[in-house]
Amino acid sequence: MIKTTICDLFNIEYPVFQGGMAWLGTAELASAVSEGGGLGFIGAGNAPAEWVRQQIQNTRARTSRPFGVNVMLLSPYAKEVIQVVLEERVPVVATGAGNPGSWVPLFKERGIKVIPVVASVALARRLEKAGVDALVVEGIESGGHVGEITTLALVPQVVDSVGLPIVAAGGIGDGRGMAAALALGAQGVQLGTRFICCAECVAHPHFKEKILNARDRATVVTGHTTGHPVRALENKMTRQFAAMEKAGALVSELEAFGTGKLRLGVIEGDLENGSLMAGQVAGLIKDIKPARDIIREIVAEAEAVIRHLHVLGLSGVRA
Amino acid sequence: MIKTTICDLFNIEYPVFQGGMAWLGTAELASAVSEGGGLGFIGAGNAPAEWVRQQIQNTRARTSRPFGVNVMLLSPYAKEVIQVVLEERVPVVATGAGNPGSWVPLFKERGIKVIPVVASVALARRLEKAGVDALVVEGIESGGHVGEITTLALVPQVVDSVGLPIVAAGGIGDGRGMAAALALGAQGVQLGTRFICCAECVAHPHFKEKILNARDRATVVTGHTTGHPVRALENKMTRQFAAMEKAGALVSELEAFGTGKLRLGVIEGDLENGSLMAGQVAGLIKDIKPARDIIREIVAEAEAVIRHLHVLGLSGVRA
Numbered sequence: 121m122i123k124t125t126i127c128d129l130f131n132i133e134y135p136v137f138q139g140g141m142a143w144l145g146t147a148e149l150a151s152a153v154s155e156g157g158g159l160g161f162i163g164a165g166n167a168p169a170e171w172v173r174q175q176i177q178n179t180r181a182r183t184s185r186p187f188g189v190n191v192m193l194l195s196p197y198a199k200e201v202i203q204v205v206l207e208e209r210v211p212v213v214a215t216g217a218g219n220p221g222s223w224v225p226l227f228k229e230r231g232i233k234v235i236p237v238v239a240s241v242a243l244a245r246r247l248e249k250a251g252v253d254a255l256v257v258e259g260i261e262s263g264g265h266v267g268e269i270t271t272l273a274l275v276p277q278v279v280d281s282v283g284l285p286i287v288a289a290g291g292i293g294d295g296r297g298m299a300a301a302l303a304l305g306a307q308g309v310q311l312g313t314r315f316i317c318c319a320e321c322v323a324h325p326h327f328k329e330k331i332l333n334a335r336d337r338a339t340v341v342t343g344h345t346t347g348h349p350v351r352a353l354e355n356k357m358t359r360q361f362a363a364m365e366k367a368g369a370l371v372s373e374l375e376a377f378g379t380g381k382l383r384l385g386v387i388e389g390d391l392e393n394g395s396l397m398a399g400q401v402a403g404l405i406k407d408i409k410p411a412r413d414i415i416r417e418i419v420a421e422a423e424a425v426i427r428h429l430h431v432l433g434l435s436g437v438r439a
Numbered sequence: 440m441i442k443t444t445i446c447d448l449f450n451i452e453y454p455v456f457q458g459g460m461a462w463l464g465t466a467e468l469a470s471a472v473s474e475g476g477g478l479g480f481i482g483a484g485n486a487p488a489e490w491v492r493q494q495i496q497n498t499r500a501r502t503s504r505p506f507g508v509n510v511m512l513l514s515p516y517a518k519e520v521i522q523v524v525l526e527e528r529v530p531v532v533a534t535g536a537g538n539p540g541s542w543v544p545l546f547k548e549r550g551i552k553v554i555p556v557v558a559s560v561a562l563a564r565r566l567e568k569a570g571v572d573a574l575v576v577e578g579i580e581s582g583g584h585v586g587e588i589t590t591l592a593l594v595p596q597v598v599d600s601v602g603l604p605i606v607a608a609g610g611i612g613d614g615r616g617m618a619a620a621l622a623l624g625a626q627g628v629q630l631g632t633r634f635i636c637c638a639e640c641v642a643h644p645h646f647k648e649k650i651l652n653a654r655d656r657a658t659v660v661t662g663h664t665t666g667h668p669v670r671a672l673e674n675k676m677t678r679q680f681a682a683m684e685k686a687g688a689l690v691s692e693l694e695a696f697g698t699g700k701l702r703l704g705v706i707e708g709d710l711e712n713g714s715l716m717a718g719q720v721a722g723l724i725k726d727i728k729p730a731r732d733i734i735r736e737i738v739a740e741a742e743a744v745i746r747h748l749h750v751l752g753l754s755g756v757r758a
Contacts (some may be wrong), residue, residue: 121753241655241722260579261589269655270580270589272610272619273719277655280723291591300591300619302751303744336560336588336596400592403560403598423752425622428748433441434623435740 121421125285126308129254130233131186133157136298136415137256137287138184139312140190141264142166143386144323147178148276152320154185155182156412161214162186165382169200176208186211193218194348206230209252214256217265219311221250236291239267239274241281243290248282255282256310259290263313264401266290266341266351272304279305293401295421299429302422309417313399316386321408323387327396334402346371353396357381368375441742444604448573449531449552450505452476455617455734456575456606457629459509459533460583460716461485462705463642466497468730471639473504475731480507480533484701488519495527503528507554512537513667525549533575536584536667537597538562540569546736551745557591559585560600567601575599575629578609582718585609585670591623596605598624612720614740618748621741630737632718638729643708646715653721660750665690672715676700 126135136158142165149229150160160183164174172189189210191201194217201221205213213277215236227234228251235367236246237256244255257278259271260395269277271290279286288301289310296311316323317331330353342361343349352358366376385394409417445454455477457468461484479502481494491508498506510520510527513536521542524532527657532546534555547620556575557563559704563574576597578590582703588596590609598605607620608629616627635642636650649672661680662668671677682694706714 124751169725170758229498259589259591261592269719270591270610272578272591272616273612274655276613276615277722289589291589293592294595296623298592298594299622300746302748303618303622304615336593400588403596406594426745426748426752428619429618430746432443433745 122419124307125128126287129285130159132159133417134419135308136418137310138315139310141312143383146322147175147182149321150187151179151182152411154187155183156415159188161190163190164201165192168197168348169204172201173204176210178226180225186214188212188214190216192216193220205375212226224250224252244278244282254285256287256289261400262290263351263397266349275304275306293404295418296425298418298422299425305375313401314405317405317408319408323386326389326391327386328408330391331374331398331405336403338402339398339400346374353398354425355396357393357395415433441738442630443626445606448604449478451478453734453738454627455737456629457634458629460468460631462702463635463640465641466494466501467508468640469720470498470501471730474502476676477685477734478507480509483538484511485514487516488523491520491679492523495529507531509532509535511535512539517638523721529661543569543571560596563597563601567603573604575606575608580719581609582716585668594623594625614724614737615744617737617741618744632720633724633733636724636727636731638727642705647727648707649710650717650724652720655722657721658719665693672717674715675711676714
């Protein structure tokens with residue numbers, strides 16, 4: 121069975137993280153992933169701190185295993201959410217959309233493991249110096265906020281630049297992607313879109329179904345003009361957003377238009393007017409099953425892929 | 440040693456292709472790659488048919504091994520270049536920037552293997568029906584013309600959709616990338632940027648040096664407004680092009696501005712005013728060496744990575 125330093129560091133069975141998605145990373149999903157042997161994450165997104173505290177407590181009621189909170193640093197409540205994470209002594213904190221450097225000592229003092237999400241070598245280097253425990257290295261194929269570099273190009277460049285354990289994210293939906301990430305030098309993987317299509321995820325059934333029916337070119341990136349580009353399934357909402365950008369809309373107008381749209385899409389199931397954040401692996405996902413099964417199947421498939429490649433190298437058997 | 444169906448199909452030692460880059464895919468590079476056990480490609484780009492014929496003859500003078508011609512279907516000379524490929528009975532033809540479906544029977548009649556470059560599942564499916572021999576599946580991290588989907592997300596989706604052998608391209612610069620591509624289900628890899636930094640490549644030494652000094656975020660994509668986006672190292676030329684696009688320049692103005700810029704950059708070595716097409720793996724490339732050594736080192740590294748992953752799975756040794 122595949123074991124890596126990520127398993128030891130975070131005290132988990134399989135080196136499989138669930139991305140801390142806003143609205144979808146609730147206690148239901150985070151606890152199911154952690155109970156399944158991976159590492160579940162509550163996604164704080166733009167939620168108020170007390171919502172996050174409730175999710176932490178609900179997660180603890182459902183599992184005694186480690187879990188994390190993903191703090192979105194652009195949130196108006198980021199400071200208060202971090203305070204809750206500190207008070208609750210959540211086992212792991214991930215951070216997105218920024219540099220959590222100044223908070224690192226506070227987390228470490230309380231024994232909280234810190235694993236920021238990074239999209240560039242420069243930020244990876246800075247955060248290693250700041251004392252974080254590991255890094256999620258995320259490529260542009262992921263859903264939600266995206267950087268500029270793909271997972272395949274970015275992971276080995278970060279591996280060569282820092283000494284930290286690395287979890288690869290973006291573009292990974294099955295065991296082939298997991299084996300590829302390990303080949304690139306990562307010690308674990310993080311999956312978001314795959315866990316939306318998980319029995320325990322609170323996403324609206326229509327949104328889950330839309331992912332099951334998605335093809336390779338189903339997603340688009342909008343928001344370059346805001347400085348915070350986002351990947352989502354293309355629909356009326358993304359087309360309107362892109363048209364506003366093209367017409368030169370102000371960032372404030374775009375933000376006002378975007379407000380409430382993620383919840384409308386992923387929770388209320390409005391597939392045309394809501395934002396349906398998802399990654400380019402949407403086209404790979406064909407079924408909804410419990411988190412535990414997703415995790416075990418991905419790890420088993422990754423192991424089978426590695427065995428197959430090994431035989432290929434040994435014997436000259438043709439792939 | 441890693442052998443795949445790609446080796447048998449194209450009668451080569453290693454499943455490693457050289458991308459057929461305009462101006463750089465000359466007889467010097469193509470023959471060096473083929474002599475090194477991979478599959479070298481002459482890049483027809485926008486060159487006249489007689490230049491392509493000369494390169495074919497020069498390549499034959501340098502190697503008796505198989506090689507190919509990459510036909511850029513947007514070229515004004517595409518038809519004439521295809522005629523030369525047919526007359527010269529080049530062993531392999533690759534095609535880029537379009538659908539070569541109608542030409543496939545003509546190539547097949549003459550025993551020419553056909554391996555188009557595709558960036559989507561839909562085109563992969565159409566070309567399988569058209570009777571091509573294999574596909575190069577290229578992600579958005581590649582240099583030059585780019586699609587919308589990353590290699591990590593696209594390759595497994597194409598693998599699941601067609602029965603053809605697949606060569607992965609985009610984002611692959613070393614043996615880790617090759618092992619990852621094989622894990623995704625590809626039977627070979629194609630490298631462009633890595634072969635620019637090859638002793639035999641006619642690229643200007645200053646351009647090679649700029650790749651050696653590039654970081655992860657060194658490239659940008661311009662040309663979305665023309666319908667043919669291109670990835671290149673960021674410089675004065677890409678900034679000017681992007682500014683023209685932002686200001687609403689016509690496609691004809693953009694094309695006029697772009698004319699001659701690739702040669703100016705990659706052959707004449709004008710690093711500011713020329714176009715320096717390169718992929719996101721530029722940041723991974725640290726040395727210039729003969730094509731033969733590049734190929735052997737990549738294959739040896741891929742094999743070492745696979746052995747390491749196998750041990751990891753067998754024994755619980757930590758990565």
